[in-house]
Amino acid sequence: MDVARGRIRAALIGEQPMFFQPLAHWLSKECGIDASFLGGRESCAVAQCLALAPDVAVVDQQSGNGSLDAMIARLRDGLPSTTILLLADTSVPETTTAAANAGCDGLITKDASAETLAAILLSARKGAGCLSLHDPENEPSVGRPLRLTAREREVLHLLAGGTSTAAIGQRLRIARNTAR
Secondary structure, eight states, X not given: OBTTTTBEEXXXXXXXXXHHHHHHHHHHHHHXXXXXXXXXXXXXXXXXXXXXOOSEEEEETTOSTTOHHHHHHHHHHHOTTSEEXXXXXXXXXXXXXXXXXXXXXXXXXXXXXXXXXXXXXXXXXXXXOSOBOOOGGGOOOOSSOOOOOHHHHHHHHHHHTTOOHHHHHHHHTSOHHHHO
């Protein structure tokens, strides 16, 4: 943890920028976590993560183009003091065992809330063992609840309806990056 600033550094590694970029922004803005999205080819994401040297790395189970174990091994070798969490579809025993065997310190399922992820990132400590960290019965509340502006809700509604980011930008007369 960056003691001088009192903020934890987190890397979100995945291949879905539409999901991970807003999540990283929300974690940084609302939760006091310096979160960065690292995507692209597996080798690029690993190199970026090694350069960032985060306190916690959250690796999407769908990353690595079939070589997730090798990807996590490279992260573990290059960042021995970083807590590595697997973002998994489910928390079945096979997934938990696979995460532990790959070198992960923990697992969080994709059905967890963003607030739960934030709480786990803030409390993650090296050596906790590989456990299912998501307990839907006991979701912690972190900071303020997520509040979207009317414009953000409008963009989210269009996005949920399948409208592309570029089309949202044109329709709302905003830059594509702003829509994103």
